[in-house]
Every structure is written in structure tokens, then in C-alpha cells.
Amino acid sequence: MITLKKLFSHTVLTFALSAAALGVIGCGGVNLDNQPKYKPLAASRFFANGQSSRPLVEGTVPRGSFTTDSLLITGKVNGKLADLFPFPVTEQVLERGQDRFNTFCSPCHGRLANGEGMVVRRGFPQPPSFQTDSVRAMPAGFFFDVITNGFGRMYSYAPSVPVRDRWAIVAYIRALQLSENVAVKDLPEAEQHQLLGKAQ
């Protein structure tokens, strides 16, 4: 039978042990707020450049995305820039292209690709307009190549724009070039009326 005295001493013992255990945990440096692990981009004193994540070895290809489709990854067929798209251009592709163009290209090239972006107004060298005959005559592969490898003072956008998005941007540039150079007679009838109505 448990006497009152025994119960009391058990209780005291339990408390003492718990307190000791808590003390050990507390002093042992187990800290759940800042656990000893690296989160993305965390700093590390171990490596010379101070980064915990190691740079990829040059030429690394993500698993499952290896391809020999030269048109898709270089914009070239038989070593020459091609005026072809590696996959069908659908409305979805165009919408993606619009979103990516407005995010990554319009700051300099302008929303209409006329070379009058906001950053140019602050002193960045002005890129040529895409609405001239000479740029319009460039093959699709040329635009892909510029995004991938850069061009003169323009840096490569390969680090922030994945391959399929680059093609989506090219498709959207083509749409912009078309939209700025449409003959009135090629518009749908309703829009022709609207436009001519405004002009009169």
C-alpha cells in the first residue's frame, strides 16, 4: 500500500528528475528555433565563398531533362539559327510569353518591344526597337539565342528564364511585331468599325 509519505517522496523525486532533464536539454544547446541545419541560401563558414550550397558543376543537366533536340536548346538546326518553333504555339504559350516578357524584358525593351522601357529612361543604353523591318526579318532562333547567351551590353537571361519560357517569350515577341504592323483590313470586322469610327 502506498503511504502518504511514499507518495510525497515519489512526487518530489519525479519533479527533481524532470527539472534535471529539462536542465540538461536547456543547457545541451538543443534549440528548435535555430536548428543545426542549412536552409536555402544560408551562410556557411566552412566554404571559402561563404555559401552553404555548392555551385553546380558546369554542364549539369537536371535529371529527366536531357535532350538532344538542338532546336529546343540552342535555337539552331544544323548549326544555323532557325526560323522554327520546337513546339506548337498555343494560346496558353502566348499568355505565358506575355507574362514572362513583361516581367523580364519590358523594363528595357518596353511593353511594345519598341526599346522604350523604364530603365532606359534612367540611363540604360537603348536597345533597338523590335518593330523595324530588319529585326522583324530575324529568325525566331535569333531571339532565343539572345535570351540564352546575351547580346552586347545585355546580359544572358538563362539563369532566370527556363528554356520553354524563352520560346514562349519569342512567340509573344512575334505576336507583338504582328500587332504593331497589322493592316486595317486584316482586323476582325467589329474592330475595323471601332477603329475607323474613332479616326473620323
Added chain:
Amino acid sequence: MAQLFHPRSTVISKASIVIVIIVLTSVIVAATEIYRSGYTTGQNVAREQPIPFSHKHHVNDEGLSCAYCHTSVDKSSFAGIPPTYTCMTCHSQIWTTSPMLQPVRDSYQTQKPLEWIRVHDLPDFVYFNHSIHINKGIGCETCHGRVDQMPLMRRQNTLFMAWCIDCHRAPEKYIRPRSEVFNMTYEYPKNQEAFGKKLVKEYNVQVNRITDCSTCHR
């Protein structure tokens, strides 16, 4: 014999009980206020950064989209802080002699990354994921405030558990169309309650699951 206690002592002792209660309550109230204040949580306090990078300049004045720099925000748990390379896409040509940008140029030359000080930092026992919030129509502004008006980055919200749960219990109050997540000046429609419920359904938001402890503590 003179009285040990003056008759006034009763009044003093009674008064002191009241005073003790008042003092204790104010201490507790003050302590909770301090605990919740910006002073301890770091809310609304700008941090000293290696470069005084201004979101107001780059987002509001230059019209850059968040995704130009925070490229992984819609694809990954981590929003991503831009590498020095991203700054150099512009600063290789403009403000090339500004002393404020010297650390950027040094970092680009030496390949040593810039060390930004974190402004938002959840405890490591909490799991957070950007992409699901972005893809289910929660705008940056809802959680980070008017970033386009911040000359220096600061934290708009406490990031306390209660703050997360408040939305997880009723996401229809905050949800917006997916196309508007980067918009800093989105205005909620007058019928947000009905519209929000519709979006919650359309985007198949798992309202029943996101209040489980294991959603955030895994």
C-alpha cells in the same frame, strides 16, 4: 502604552493591496505589450543591410515585377533572394560609379555572395511554402504589406501562429484572383465575402486541412 499601529494603518494596508494589484496588472499588460511589440518581434523595424536596397525605387519607380528578382516564389517553398548577377543586369551600365553599389561590384568580381540580413525568419520548427500560397491566390501584399512603398525592407506582420491561423480559418477574406498576386494596389471588391468563397471553391483550397497542426509542424 502607545498604540503599536496607528488607526491610519488600516487604510494604508487596504490601499497597498489595491496598489499591488494595479502594479501587478500593469506589469503583466506591459510585458505582453512588449512581447507583441515591434521591439521584440522585429515587426516594422528596418534592418541594417550591406547595401541600402530600396524596393520603393526598384518596384514603384522602375516598375519591376517581384518575379524579376524573386524568381522561385511561384515554384518553390523559398521565394529566393537574387544573386549579384541579377543586380548586374542593370548596374553594369547604370550607377556604375555609385559608392553605394561598391559592394555589388566587389561581390560580382570576387564571386563572394552578398550577405543580406534576414527580415522574415520563422522558427525552424515551422514549415512554410510560398508556391502554394501564390498559386491559390494569396497576394504578396497580404503578408508583406506595401513593399513598393518601403525604402528599406521591414516586416509588416508578426508571423505569430495566430496570424497564420486567422487566415487559414477564413481564407475567403483574403483570397484574390491568381493574376493579381503580384499587384501591390489590388482593391478587394465590395462583395469580397461571396467572391472569396467562389475563389476558394474554384482553386480547391483545402480549408479543412490547413488548420491541422501537422500542416505547419511536420
